Amino acid sequence: AKAAPAAGKDVGDGMTSGSDLKFQSYVNGNGNGVYKIVKTLGKGNFAKVKLAVHIPTGREVAIKVIDKTQLNTSARQKLYREVRIMKLLNHPNIVRLFQVIESERSLYLVMEYASRGELFDHLVKHGRMRERDARVIFRQLVSAIQYCHSKFVVHRDLKAENLLLDQHMNIKIADFGFGNTFDPNAQLETFCGSPPYAAPELFMGRKYAGPEVDAWSLGVVLYTLVSGSLPFDGGTLKELRERVLRGKYRVPYYISMDCENLMRKFLVLNPAKRTTLNAVMGDKWINLGHEEADKLRVYREKPMELQDPARVDLLVGMGHKRSDVEQSVRGQLFDDIYCTYMLLNVA
Numbered sequence: 001a002k003a004a005p006a007a008g009k010d011v012g013d014g015m016t017s018g019s020d021l022k023f024q025s026y027v028n029g030n031g032n033g034v035y036k037i038v039k040t041l042g043k044g045n046f047a048k049v050k051l052a053v054h055i056p057t058g059r060e061v062a063i064k065v066i067d068k069t070q071l072n073t074s075a076r077q078k079l080y081r082e083v084r085i086m087k088l089l090n091h092p093n094i095v096r097l098f099q100v101i102e103s104e105r106s107l108y109l110v111m112e113y114a115s116r117g118e119l120f121d122h123l124v125k126h127g128r129m130r131e132r133d134a135r136v137i138f139r140q141l142v143s144a145i146q147y148c149h150s151k152f153v154v155h156r157d158l159k160a161e162n163l164l165l166d167q168h169m170n171i172k173i174a175d176f177g178f179g180n181t182f183d184p185n186a187q188l189e190t191f192c193g194s195p196p197y198a199a200p201e202l203f204m205g206r207k208y209a210g211p212e213v214d215a216w217s218l219g220v221v222l223y224t225l226v227s228g229s230l231p232f233d234g235g236t237l238k239e240l241r242e243r244v245l246r247g248k249y250r251v252p253y254y255i256s257m258d259c260e261n262l263m264r265k266f267l268v269l270n271p272a273k274r275t276t277l278n279a280v281m282g283d284k285w286i287n288l289g290h291e292e293a294d295k296l297r298v299y300r301e302k303p304m305e306l307q308d309p310a311r312v313d314l315l316v317g318m319g320h321k322r323s324d325v326e327q328s329v330r331g332q333l334f335d336d337i338y339c340t341y342m343l344l345n346v347a
C-alpha cells in the first residue's frame with residue numbers, strides 16, 4: 001500500500017504542519033501513527049475535512065480539522081456546543097463522533113465517513129427520485145430528526161447539501177454546526193440555515209422554539225427528493241423571501257396526492273399549525289408499503305454495548321491495559337481507545 005504521506009506534508013496545508021505535535025503523533029509517515037490521511041473531502045472557512053484510514057482497524061473515517069486560532073470566543077463556544085451535541089446523539093442516520101483530539105491550535109473530530117457524499121450531488125446526478133425510493137430516505141430523516149427533537153436538539157440547517165449517503169444509500173445527517181439545544185419555554189432567534197430551506201418565521205425575524213423550523217426544512221427536502229427542484233426559489237433573496245412568505249409552491253403533476261398531502265403538513269406558514277415530527281410518523285404516504293407492524297415509530301435508542309468482551313479482548317491484544325480499556329469505553333472518553341472500540345463495530 002502507498003506509504004502514508006510524510007507527517008506534515010499532506011495534512012499540513014498550513015493547518016497542522018509541524019505545529020500540532022499531538023496530532024502528528026497520530027499521523028506518522030513511518031506507519032506507527034494511528035491515521036493515514038487519504039484526501040480532502042471538503043473545506044470550510046475554518047475547517048477542513050479529510051478522509052483517513054484508522055490503521056488499527058482499517059476502517060475509513062472522516063476527520064474534521066478545525067483551526068481554533070481563527071475562531072472568536074462565540075465561534076469557539078459554538079464549536080464546543082457542536083461537540084457536546086455530537087457526543088449526545090446515537091442514531092443510525094446521524095454521523096457518529098468517535099474521537100476528539102485537541103491541541104493548542106486545532107481540534108480534530110474523528111467521525112463516521114459517509115462514502116457516497118451529498119444527497120444534493122446524488123439528485124443533481126440522477127435527478128428526482130421515485131416516491132418509493134424517496135420514502136426510504138425520508139423515513140430515515142423523520143426518525144433521526146424526531147430523535148434529535150426528543151433530546152431537545154434542533155438542527156436548524158437541514159438541506160440536501162448537509163444530508164450525506166453511506167455506501168448502503170442510508171442517510172447520514174452531518175453538520176450540527178448550527179445545532180442548538182432548545183429550551184421548550186425559551187425562544188431562539190439566530191437566523192441560520194440556507195435561505196431556500198428557511199422557514200417563513202425566520203425571514204420575518206420572528207423568535208422560534210426550534211423544532212418547527214426543522215419541520216419546514218424537511219418539507220423542502222421532501223419536495224427536492226421527489227421533484228429534483230426547490231419549492232421556493234428566486235433570483236434574489238428578496239424574491240425568495242416573498243415566495244416563502246406567500247407560502248405558495250407549484251406541485252408537479254407527477255406527485256401523488258398522498259405525497260402532496262404530506263408536503264402540505266410541513267409547508268404551513270404558521271409555525272403553530274405546522275406538523276410535528278411525532279405527528280407525521282402516522283402519515284399515510286410515509287407508511288405506504290409499511291403495514292401496521294412496520295409503521296414508522298420513534299427510534300428506541302439501544303443502550304450502547306460498552307462491555308463487549310470480544311472487542312475488549314481485541315483492544316487488550318493491541319497492547320492496551322484492560323483497566324484503560326474499561327475506563328475509556330465505559331466513560332465514553334472519545335479517546336483513541338474508545339474510537340478503536342467503536343470502529344471495531346462498524347461494518
Ligand SMILES: CC1(C)C(=O)N([C@H]2C=Cc3c(O)cccc32)c2nc(Nc3ccccc3)ncc21
Binds near residue numbers: 041062063112114
Ligand atoms: C465528518 C463529516 C460529517 C463532514 O463534516 N463531512 C464534510 C466533508 C464534505 C462535506 C460535504 O460536501 C457536505 C457535508 C459535510 C461534509 C463529511 N463528509 C463525508 N463524506 C463525503 C464523501 C464524499 C463527498 C463529500 C462528503 N462523511 C462524513 C463527513
